[in-house]
Amino acid sequence: MAIVNFRTDEVTQQALDELTAEGSTVSAAIRKALLDAARQKRRNFMRRESTALLNDAADLAESRAALRDMDDLRAW
Template structure:
């Protein structure tokens, strides 16, 4: 069974108006919002990790070596 969450928006929070402007039901918009936020947060974490690895000289050197090793396995 799904959890029920009750919340109140303050006057500055106009998200439901924006999210339902295209005809989307309020309940659908409210359910989708935390899923979208979680995906953005996960994506930000992935981007940060990629940036960290891109700056890691030893990781880049290892990647170059792996590519060299794999080149010998090419059939063409």
């Protein structure tokens, strides 16, 4: 595991104080913040990708064709 040192500025110190106000350690707060940021980055990427596919006429046509093909496989 890496040990990371960083200097806070006024804004990040306030954020860190807020994240640790209920008793969380600085390390735990930073770990959680990093995980939350990475998760949000992935969500933003998936949202952009979904929006791009939603506006992609060729992809929509292919999806509709696949749904039509699978319709014959329905049990009811």
